[in-house]
Amino acid sequence: MDFQTFYEEYKRRASQHDLVYLKKVTSRNLEAREIRHGELVDYSYEESIEGWHQAFEHFKDQNMDWIYTDHSVTQLNENTQLAAFWVSIRLNGEILGTSNLFFDTFEKRDGEWQLVRCYIEAGVQNPSI
Numbered sequence: 001m002d003f004q005t006f007y008e009e010y011k012r013r014a015s016q017h018d019l020v021y022l023k024k025v026t027s028r029n030l031e032a033r034e035i036r037h038g039e040l041v042d043y044s045y046e047e048s049i050e051g052w053h054q055a056f057e058h059f060k061d062q063n064m065d066w067i068y069t070d071h072s073v074t075q076l077n078e079n080t081q082l083a084a085f086w087v088s089i090r091l092n093g094e095i096l097g098t099s100n101l102f103f104d105t106f107e108k109r110d111g112e113w114q115l116v117r118c119y120i121e122a123g124v125q126n127p128s129i
Contacts, residue, residue, distance in 0.1 A: 036122035
């Protein structure tokens with residue numbers, strides 16, 4: 001599968017709260033960092049999956065949509081792509097005041113794309129949607 005097809009599927013399935021899929025496409029050796037209110041937090045595969053699980057549970061009975069706003073996709077080498085994008089939340093028809101800006105690195109391993117690194121700037125200004 002080419003990267004663009006995978007990337008669109010990744011965003012669609014994450015928006016559908018598909019935790020089984022996210023477990024499959026996230027590397028067990030994930031290296032991740034989030035900056036929120038100036039505080040730095042490093043986390044791993046297990047913590048990433050738990051974070052997705054908590055978010056999905058929090059919003060499961062609410063009228064909520066994830067809004068992905070693409071910034072760029074950069075090919076780092078033949079098997080590595082860096083995707084930069086915002087994730088905003090629309091809750092009950094209203095877009096929340098801030099977004100999270102992601103820089104996700106995906107590698108193709110054994111013919112399959114996997115998220116291997118993630119850097120997030122949380123609580124940033126919303127992009128133009």
